[in-house]
Amino acid sequence: MSFGIEAASYYVPSLYLEIKDLAEKRGIEPAKLEKGLGLHKMGFPDLHEDAATFAAEALLKLIRDYEINPKDISRIYLGTESAIDAAKPTASYAMQMVEKVLEPEFGKRCFKNCDIVDLTFACIGAVDALHNSLDFVRVNPDKKAIVIASDYAKYELASSGEYTQGGGAVSLLISAKPDLIEIENHWGVATESVFDFFKPRRHFKKEDLTNAPENFPDKIEIFTDEPVFDGQYSNQCYQDRIREAYEHYKEVSGQEKPYQNWKYLIFHLPYAFHGKRVFTEIYSLENGLSYSNPQEQKAVAKSEDYLKFISDKIEKTQRASSEIGNMYTASIFMALLSGLQTSFSEKEELAGQEIGFLGYGSGSKSKVFAGKVSENWKTVVEKWNLFENLNERLAIDFDTYEKLHRKQLEHSVNPGYTGFGLESVEHENPVLLGARYYGFKE
Numbered sequence: 283m284s285f286g287i288e289a290a291s292y293y294v295p296s297l298y299l300e301i302k303d304l305a306e307k308r309g310i311e312p313a314k315l316e317k318g319l320g321l322h323k324m325g326f327p328d329l330h331e332d333a334a335t336f337a338a339e340a341l342l343k344l345i346r347d348y349e350i351n352p353k354d355i356s357r358i359y360l361g362t363e364s365a366i367d368a369a370k371p372t373a374s375y376a377m378q379m380v381e382k383v384l385e386p387e388f389g390k391r392c393f394k395n396c397d398i399v400d401l402t403f404a405c406i407g408a409v410d411a412l413h414n415s416l417d418f419v420r421v422n423p424d425k426k427a428i429v430i431a432s433d434y435a436k437y438e439l440a441s442s443g444e445y446t447q448g449g450g451a452v453s454l455l456i457s458a459k460p461d462l463i464e465i466e467n468h469w470g471v472a473t474e475s476v477f478d479f480f481k482p483r484r485h486f487k488k489e490d491l492t493n494a495p496e497n498f499p500d501k502i503e504i505f506t507d508e509p510v511f512d513g514q515y516s517n518q519c520y521q522d523r524i525r526e527a528y529e530h531y532k533e534v535s536g537q538e539k540p541y542q543n544w545k546y547l548i549f550h551l552p553y554a555f556h557g558k559r560v561f562t563e564i565y566s567l568e569n570g571l572s573y574s575n576p577q578e579q580k581a582v583a584k585s586e587d588y589l590k591f592i593s594d595k596i597e598k599t600q601r602a603s604s605e606i607g608n609m610y611t612a613s614i615f616m617a618l619l620s621g622l623q624t625s626f627s628e629k630e631e632l633a634g635q636e637i638g639f640l641g642y643g644s645g646s647k648s649k650v651f652a653g654k655v656s657e658n659w660k661t662v663v664e665k666w667n668l669f670e671n672l673n674e675r676l677a678i679d680f681d682t683y684e685k686l687h688r689k690q691l692e693h694s695v696n697p698g699y700t701g702f703g704l705e706s707v708e709h710e711n712p713v714l715l716g717a718r719y720y721g722f723k724e
């Protein structure tokens with residue numbers, strides 16, 4: 283019996299900012315961002331969008347495109363690090379939004395007997411949800427699970443993370459009928475507790491805040507959606523963890539040079555070119571190349587063999603990231619969609635090919651695993667139209683971007699939007715203070 287991904291869908295924020303506009307305003311050479319890091323557009327949420335609406339959109343699209351009966355879904359596990367509440371899972375908001383839309387067809391509370399939960403481990407939380415859900419269907423082959431990866435990658439204005447911002451969601455149907463990709467049960471894992479990127483509770487005093495309301499407490503401790511991070515150190519942690527997890531994968535799978543058998547290498551992409559920049563180390567180790575100082579490392583990165591390797595096994599998986607930016611938990615799955623969509627559009631046959639995954643989450647953990655593209659993969663991919671849909675987004679100017687970022691806008695940039703949207707947040711009723719209410723526009 284085989285297990286894996288039966289179907290997949292996605293949602294990207296409805297707005298975007300051209301990276302060259304950001305570069306110009308921040309005094310950064312556009313070529314550094316475009317040619318150095320591979321960034322072209324930054325996906326950005328409108329006022330009514332958040333990790334819950336992204337998740338709801340990706341869930342509804344999955345159900346509709348692949349004609350899934352929601353009552354057949356035993357669990358929805360959502361990986362996110364942009365939870366909208368510290369206790370009530372974002373999955374519960376997404377589930378309720380979708381239930382309401384499906385009510386005419388499936389009756390009230392179609393997910394009544396569905397097990398839902400959020401999993402958080404920075405960018406790797408949705409890989410954990412996938413791993414866990416695969417174990418679940420292996421034990422219960424007649425059941426199906428849905429994994430959703432949903433995030434809004436937001437950094438402080440003018441920080442070195444700002445140009446990597448992005449967001450969106452990917453949803454995956456996990457079952458014993460893996461029409462898209464069969465996932466093998468070998469998992470390389472590496473974990474170390476580090477402070478490369480994290481979102482601690484932070485203390486604020488009333489005087490720290492502009493426009494604090496009269497009744498605001500003198501001191502408050504809150505989570506903010508902007509991380510504390512050390513960019514270059516986080517790169518190093520990423521490189522170290524994927525090397526360790528890859529070594530572990532070799533042990534558990536009994537393979538000598540697994541990457542050589544992989545058609546695509548699917549990385550967690552905090553920005554488009556990250557995977558190809560960090561894989562030089564594993565590549566050097568596998569091929570007996572010297573890699574001990576920056577000159578040697580540059581030489582490997584620029585070598586003809588490595589450039590061909592990137593062009594064959596990585597480049598197509600980066601394309602969506604260049605148009606969206608970091609999607610945190612969803613980035614690795616969007617890299618998969620990008621590679622498969624491009625192969626599909628170029629009429630390349632992938633059935634039977636092996637694909638390797640290298641996940642990373644700050645804080646830190648890596649998981650390395652692999653899968654085989656199924657005979658039916660094209661029947662799944664034909665629903666995506668990924669790059670056409672990216673072209674449907676609305677461009678915003680820098681001024682609007684900054685206002686959205688600072689939460690200074692009163693109304694959505696696109697008041698005529700369709701789909702899910704946040705409609706209000708309770709601020710009067712003391713027993714519901716902060717409750718978020720969402721709606722759906724056809």
Ligand SMILES: CC(C)(COP(=O)([O-])OP(=O)([O-])OC[C@H]1O[C@@H](n2cnc3c(N)ncnc32)[C@H](O)[C@@H]1OP(=O)([O-])[O-])[C@@H](O)C(=O)NCCC(=O)NCCSC(=O)C[C@@](C)(O)CC(=O)[O-]
Nearest residue numbers: 313314317318404405442443513514516517520552643644
């Ligand atoms: C990612 C960094 C560190 C990048 O940091 P940076 O300082 O912006 O860029 P850099 O100096 O590392 O690299 C710039 C590249 O552009 C090139 N360059 C320069 N100028 C030009 C030019 N004119 N024309 C062409 N190329 C140019 C330059 O040569 C270099 O390329 P290289 O040669 O080294 O490959 C920064 O954006 C950052 O701090 N981001 C936030 C943290 C982050 O994304 N870390 C990534 C690893 S950790 C991770 O992935 C987890 C995460 C973040 O997703 C969170 C989670 O797990 O939840």
